[in-house]
Amino acid sequence: MSDDKNNKNNKNQKRINPVIIVIYFIIASIMVLSIFLINNNSNQSELTYDQFLQMINEERVASMQVENTGSINLTTKDGSEFELYAPRILQEREFLYGLANKGINIKFVEGIGSSWWVNLLTYLLPIAFFIFLWIMILRPRNSGNRGIGVSKSPAKKYDVNRPKVTFNDVAGIQEAKEELIDIVKFLKNPDSFSKIGARMPKGLLLVGEPGTGKTLLARAVAGEAGVPFYFISGSDFVEMFVGVGASRVRELFKEAKKEKSAIIFIDEIDAVGRARGAGLGGGNDEREQTLNSLLVEMDGFEVNSGIVVMAATNRPDILDRALLRPGRFDKKIIIDRPDLEGREEILKIHMKGKKIEPNVDVHTLALRTPGFVGADLENLINEAALLAAGNGRKTIKMEDCEEAIERVIAGPERKSRIISENERRIIAFHELGHAIVGHLLPNADPVHKVTIVPRGHSALGYTLQIPEEDKFLTSKSEFYDRITTMLAGRASEELFFNEITSGAGNDLKRATKLAKVMILQLGMSKKIGPIAWGEEEGEVFLGKDLAKTKNYSEDTADEVDSEIRKIINDCYKIAKEKLEENKEKVEYIADILLKKETISGDDLEELMEKEAYQIKYIYETKYKV
Missing domain, CATH: 1.10.8.60 (Helicase, Ruva Protein; domain 3)
Known part of the structure; x- marks a missing residue:
């Protein structure tokens, strides 16, 4: 046993970064050298007592400063400074009075003097400081990483006395809530489950987009469970020093094991649970050691009964596979956007x-x-x-x-933004292009509002389309109508101004991306066929964007480009035709939009049901043009 312990200590010693040792000795050397230089570069020269008496006899002394410790600072008539240590002179008061009568200025002060023990402390204190610092550097490696508290678990324990969040405060994610209610029942009354052979899940992984309520659910579990609840962020484990994160994991589980039942919640676990072998260096970095320690604590040689680990992430695809297997995270609870x-x-x-x-x-x-x-x-x-x-x-x-x-x-309205009348007119026709084509197409979402009031950072105007009901499937016709609506703003600019502007830049990006998804991922192209083409990402690592490989040939890539171009051109053609068919209506509605700045979806629908001359009459009478 002693040999194993020594080997373990030797391994811990080897883990000390040599760069830290070098830096430590450089700093120590500089400090010691500075002390010597300060002491050696003093402007005062040392005198013996005999030399002092000789200078008195030669009448070269101008002033003396005598400390109560016997240290004397002496200044000669030519401005030179000397010092000596002569405690016995303090008993020779008549001698000092005689010097004063000779015109020597004598001043008595209190001080620490320059005795041998003071000089000794000047050298020993810095050395003692560096020895202490060195012990603190070594101690985390030799005594369970408890040196200066850096390895202590930063997890916090839920305060049962503060206002609780319960399941009544959570809505819109009923299925996820029901899963967690069963876990709370298990923790409160484990005997009723164990009678039929059910065991408590070791891990629960909450997966969902940002803002869907993962952390809120964890708060509700903490408020309902009635057992100790420890919470920590995944980033709190990772530190600069290798081994600290792993030690924090061990300390966290050690503390949780003291309880009969406990819950550990790790928020944003992807910060520490990213797939191993994903770095540019070896597998001995801090994050991977922390992950290894977490894997062992969750399901290793030693059984941790009564501890449930909850974790939350919005990036489950990058987590290590060993972390996701049954026995570690037994349940994956998906938290969708609410219906x-x-x-x-x-x-x-x-x-x-x-x-x-x-x-x-x-x-x-x-x-x-x-x-x-x-x-x-x-x-x-x-x-x-x-x-x-x-x-x-x-x-x-x-x-x-x-x-x-x-x-x-x-974003908020920006009515203070000054836009020229010509640009306002272009924006009005651009947004009406989206709105009117979206109104005319059978599979497009209904138009709720069209406005030319600038909002947010870059929106000079916008058309708001809201579906009448939640949809979970999108047909090919709906994709085509969406792309057509996106391109209608550019088509309107070209039709009414015989010119195009930069205002459609974002529309073109979105339309092209949607067409690419239709072809590569959803197989909605007759020419390409029902095949899911895409990019094979493989392992997640730092340079993944540089190493993506396509699972289709260059010939197929040319066909994909051709199909994307065809979809965009066909939809653009349809948008332009729809606007040409309603050209007069668009012009009169644009005049109304320029006056009102905002038209609701109901008003737009009512205007589109009228003839062009009727819209013109409404505009002329209502706005007295």
């Missing part, structure tokens, strides 16, 4: 405690927020409250909520 009913429940939760007017329709707000996650909906209600308070109202109105939706989507 219509879920969004309605989430909005009701966030409206609690706020002064909402009765006319605020939660169902309508849920209909107008497809794709919103819980964090977006919370932000929406908060934005509405800020708008109401900013306008001096004591309650939140429906108009505040509708404005808040647009703020979340596109």
